Amino acid sequence: MKKIDILKKLRSSGLRPTKQRVEIAKFLFEREKTFHFTVESLNKLLTKKTTSKIALATIYNTVHAFKTAGHLSEVEVRGNKTYFDTNVSNHHHFYDSETAELIDIDANDIVIQKIPKAPNGKKIKNVEVFINLKN
Amino acid sequence: MKKIDILKKLRSSGLRPTKQRVEIAKFLFEREKTFHFTVESLNKLLTKKTTSKIALATIYNTVHAFKTAGHLSEVEVRGNKTYFDTNVSNHHHFYDSETAELIDIDANDIVIQKIPKAPNGKKIKNVEVFINLKN
């Protein structure tokens, strides 16, 4: 995703485009590749990148607002920090625990041949594949 | 796993079989089916089950000791609590977010037909499939 109209993106999802939200949205969404981050890492990068300082609470608020609006997804990663993902389509991940880095895998690059049926009254919502890497 | 010799299990992994460890190990390992739990849920269940109270710190210590010894594995689940698993073999999970319940899937019940090759100098350590359920 690149050079999208940030203001439209925010307005169309009912988010008032404040200075902070626009700054964070530009940082997150005006890029070619998927971006995976924690609130802590995002905070550090924003602090480096920008002059105006944004409160940590605002970063939490904004990331949650973006997630609720469907502009970010959450990825489960070992450890106690929450990871977010600018790729909101259905996809999978490599995880390199050495570097604590996530790498996207396109949904079409993994084909599952055999899968068990869901238990009792349940249905399958989605399937996530997580490939751990080593050296 | 059932009616295993708890004392042997502990001693063979260099863990002195204290009253607390034996009690926790019996609770965790003397059962037919896999048991998935958080430290909090384990603590509650142990409190109900037993007369002698075990300190929360001891439960943390013991669970980590068992994990290090290879008697427990850790499962990544949405949320900020750490989940543990008495099934230490390679396997997969259904996850029912309604009930926050994990259900084991035998490794052989999922067959992956197509998988991308690992990036640059990396190798694939293992593949975890996580199937989210809905009603």
Next chain:
DNA sequence: TTTCACTTTAGAATAATTATAAACTAGGAT
């Protein structure tokens, strides 16, 4: 029995996240 490294424990400390409530502001109404 004595001894001591290992273990347990209560409580303090830390880390991530969420809640609070006062100050600020985007943007529609006047």
Next chain:
DNA sequence: ATCCTAGTTTATAATTATTCTAAAGTGAAA
């Protein structure tokens, strides 16, 4: 343009999960 107000930001406190600390307790070797 100015007013008004619901929505937003912010500093700080609170909460939650987990780890640390250091004092007291204990398994088991000798």
